[in-house]
Amino acid sequence: MKEQKNSETDEFEPKGTMVILLIFVLTLILLWGSVYLILLSRGVTV
Amino acid sequence: MTDKQSMHIDPYEKNWIRLSIGLLVVFATAVTVAGFAFGFQVPTPEDRVDPRTVATEGPWADPGLRELVPGKKYEAYILAQTWAFLPNEITVPVGAEVTFYVTSKDVQHGFKLQDTNINMQIVPGQVSKLTVTFDEPGVHNFICTEYCGAAHAIMFGTLTVE
Amino acid sequence: MLANYEVSQAEKKFIGWHLLFAVIAVAIGSLFGPLQALEHAGLDLYPYLQPLFASYYQGLTLHGVLNALVFTTFFITGFLTLTTIYGLKRPLRYPKLNAVGFWMMVVGLVVTAIPTLLDQASVLYTFYPPMKAHWSFYLGLTLVVVGSWIEGWGFYFTYYAWRKENPGVRTPLTTFGGLITMVMWQFATLGVATEILTMLLPWSLGLIEGTDPQLARTYFWFTGHPLVYFWLLPAYVSWYGMLPKQAGGKLFSDSLARFAFWLFLLLSVPLGFHHQYVDPGVPAGWKFLHAVLTYSVFLPSMLTAFTVIASLEYAGRKRGGKGLLGWIRALPWADPVVSAQLLAGILFFFGGIGGITNASYNVNLVVHNTAWVPGHFHLTVASAVTLSFMGISYWLVPYLTGKKLGVSNKVANIQVWTWFVGMVIFSNAMHVVGLLGAPRRTPLGLAPYIPEEWSGHLLRVGIGGTIMFVGMYMYVYIVAKTAWAKNYEPVEIEVPLADSIHDPQETPDWLDKWVPWLIGTVALLLIAYGPQLFDQISNIALNAPGGKVW
Known part of the structure; x- marks a missing residue:
């Protein structure tokens, strides 16, 4: 897939977007991980 | 026109997609290992019964704890009904591995044994089965977690490990 | 494309009727929210409501049916x-067809409401059998769903007519997203339609x-799960197709927006x-397959997060926002239409985290059937849906009525933030x-x-729920005040359709072709559901008589 640079000022680097999303991913790992650890702490089921 | 067409995926967005997929793969691996290598499993079909006769015929006509290997292995046959579990008090020794077989004779119920991973939907006509091992003494409530009518909120029982 | 086409007064009125029923439904449904939340906090007001309302469960049924099923369906259509x-x-190609669909939904709403208000259908909005509601409850729900189908067919005919008039033109993004929503909905509701028509209706009528x-x-x-996407996709239509413009920018990627849909x-x-x-009755292997498929549907939402936030960053930078995150403050937070959708998005981050956990x-064993x-x-x-719909209402109601919003932006913003704060407290505690x-x-x-350790959290459930109630009634008040204003400032609102940074005509053709995607959808459905449905249906046992247990 080729990149297009068709218009002047419309191109910008969404770095702030990346920062927000990385914060989101870290929160996701933390919160999901904590529930996963609760699962592990409560013992097997078979 | 056609030659100008393209997906225009921004390089940052490409990395974001890669990261998202990678994250999901990690989560999926963690879940799969816990489930299939270590035994953190969800219920799977065990047996079917006739809810109209289950309270009078078969193992749930006489619900309760069965000792298979003293001190080690037990089966608990529990009948859910509006609005009580039969039996609603169970006592097992420390170290006991207990397999729960739960069904309902009327409407749907839930069966959640607190502070363990036993959490099952109780569906009339189906047998819900999961196993747990109790390594420490204590008291666990098993509560009905599905709305089952007027007095749903009082439906619970107690399992004592001693 | 008809030159100089303007949405007519009659069409605006028709859309307005949808909103009227939606807002009435959510106004009644939300009355019960604080009753449930306060009950958790230790203050049970239900005994004082007898004999008008029989129980917590009747209230909870009304809350779920009116808010989650009726409000959403009317607002969305x-x-x-x-x-x-x-x-x-x-x-519309056949306006009368859409009118038939709409009024069928209204009849369905009334037919569902009567047994529910009479405590003959306190089965909650999932109505799991063999808890048995009065047959009119199931019939009414069926009419609501079929009515929404008919409205959807009306959209397809309209699209088909447009397509013949405009070969080769990209379907406008908001229209496209709306059509996908309705098509997905018609696949999805086959399940509940089959449940009601083959089992619940004949059973509640005494035939089986x-x-x-x-x-x-x-x-x-x-x-039940695609129902969530039926609610969510119209909010995405707004986030992709309108919010970038409302925020002062453009859509970051037209093609990825379409790909996500x-x-x-x-x-x-x-x-x-x-x-x-x-x-108990679904094999673990099939559950695991659906777990994998659920993970995969997380991807289009991750795409959406990127595209929408990047569009906002573009807007914020155009408005003079500097630095890595300074553009966030430069967004038009003072506009309740925008702030509602931004806050909806923030809450949805946490909705997504909870969703992937479920x-x-x-x-899931940790959280299943819990307050989580x-x-x-x-x-x-x-949040993602209702708060977005609140924001949409703040331009849509003025657009439809020609009347300026009945309160200042500041007051509408207080409404939006009230809902947000209440939701943060409530949902965290839950x-x-x-x-x-x-x-x-x-x-x-x-x-x-x-146990004692729950009580502090249950108190927060009560506090959060009460704040949300205030937020909801502020919303109802603002909409009502706008719609029924006698002395008003006339306004002409433009429907806020966002431009895309890249010309949509440059979006690849395969993102505007229905047939391959429809075939893929049916094929995946057959793979994921076919064998289990065949197995469960061929082993059907209609042996749970059930009854009224409330």
């Missing part, structure tokens, strides 16, 4: 009518003696078993107390097994 005709710049509750659950959740069509339905992880197969679950879906349907083991759907004030 109304909003999507506008995105269809405004986007295509042509009137019992039901198969396990099969009923499978049918129900065939519809197609993935939602493909993946929204074949994953219902992730609501049935703890069901979907994670065995991890309503805590979660209040972040999706009551998640935490759910992790501690509190069951959902239970008047915990009556439960004899409540």
Whole structure:
């Protein structure tokens, strides 16, 4: 897939977007991980 | 026109997609290992019964704890009904591995044994089965977690490990 | 495309009727929210409401049915009518067909409401058999669903007519998203339609003696999860197709927006078993397959997060925002239309985190049927969706009525923030107390097994729920004040359709072709559901007579 640079000022680097999303991913790992650890702490089921 | 067409995926967005997929793969691996290598499993079909006769015929006509290997292995046959579990008090020794077989004779119920991973939907006509091992003494409530009518909120029982 | 097409007064009125019923429904449904929340906090007001309302469960049924099923369906069909005709710049192909669909939904609403208000259908909005409601409850729901189908068919005919008039032109994004929503919905509702028509209606009418509750659950959740996407996709239509403009910028990627919508069509339905992880009658292997498919539907939402936030960053930078995150403050937060959608998006981050947790197969054992679950879906349907719809209302009601919003932006903003703050408190408390083991759907004030450690969280449930109630009634007041204003400032509102940074004509053709995606959708459905449906149907046992147990 080729990149297009068709218009002047419309191109910008969404770095702030990346920062927000990385914060989101870290929160996701933390919160999901904590529930996963609760699962592990409560013992097997078979 | 056609030659100008393209997906225009921004390089940052490409990395974001890669990261998202990678994250999901990690989560999926963690879940799969816990489930299939270590035994953190969800219920799977065990047996079917006739809810109209289950309270009078078969193992749930006489619900309760069965000792298979003293001190080690037990089966608990529990009948859910509006609005009580039969039996609603169970006592097992420390170290006991207990397999729960739960069904309902009327409407749907839930069966959640607190502070363990036993959490099952109780569906009339189906047998819900999961196993747990109790390594420490204590008291666990098993509560009905599905709305089952007027007095749903009082439906619970107690399992004592001693 | 008809030159100079303007949405007519009659069409605006027709859309307005949808909103009227939606707002009435949510106004009544939300009356019960604080009653449930305060009950958790130890203040049970239900005894004082007798004999008008019989119980917590009747209230909870009304809350779920009116808010989650009626409010959403009416708002969505109304909003999507506008995105269809405004986007295509042509009137509905068969306006009478859409009118039939709409009034069928209204009749369905009334037919459902009567038994529910009379405590003859206190079965909650999932109506799991063999708990038996009066037959009119099931009939009414059927009419609502079929009415929404008919409105959807009206959109398809309109699109088809437009397509013949405009070969080769990209479908406008908002129209496109709306059409996908309706098509997905028609696949999805096949489950609940089958459940009601083959089992619940004949059973509640006394034609058959019992039901198969396990099969009923499978049918129900065939519809139940995509139902969430039916609520969510219209909010995405606004986030992709309108919010960039409202924020002062452009859509970052037209092609990825469309790609995400197609993935939602493909993946929204074949994953219902992730609501049935703890069901006894579904094999673990099939549950695992649906877990994988549920993970995959997380991707289009991740795409959406990127595209929408990047569009906002573009807007914020154009408005003079500097630095890595300075553009956030430069966004038009003072505009309630924008702030509502931004806050909806923030809450949806946490809705997504909870969602991926629920979907994670065995991890679900920790949270299944606990207060965590309503805590979660209040972040999706009551935040991402409802808060977005509130924001949409703040331009849509003025657009439809020609009247300026009845309150200042500041007051509308207070409404938006009130809902947000209440939701943060409420949903956080629900998640935490759910992790501690509190069951959902239970008047915990009556439960004899409540440990002391839950009480602080349950108090927060009550506080959050009460604040949300204030926020909801501010919304109802603002909409009513605008719509019924006698002395008003006339306004001409433009429907806020966002431009895309790249010309949509440059979006690849395969992102505007229906047939391959429809074939893929059907094929995936057959793979993910076919064998289990065949198995469960061929082993059907209609032996659970059930009854009225409330």
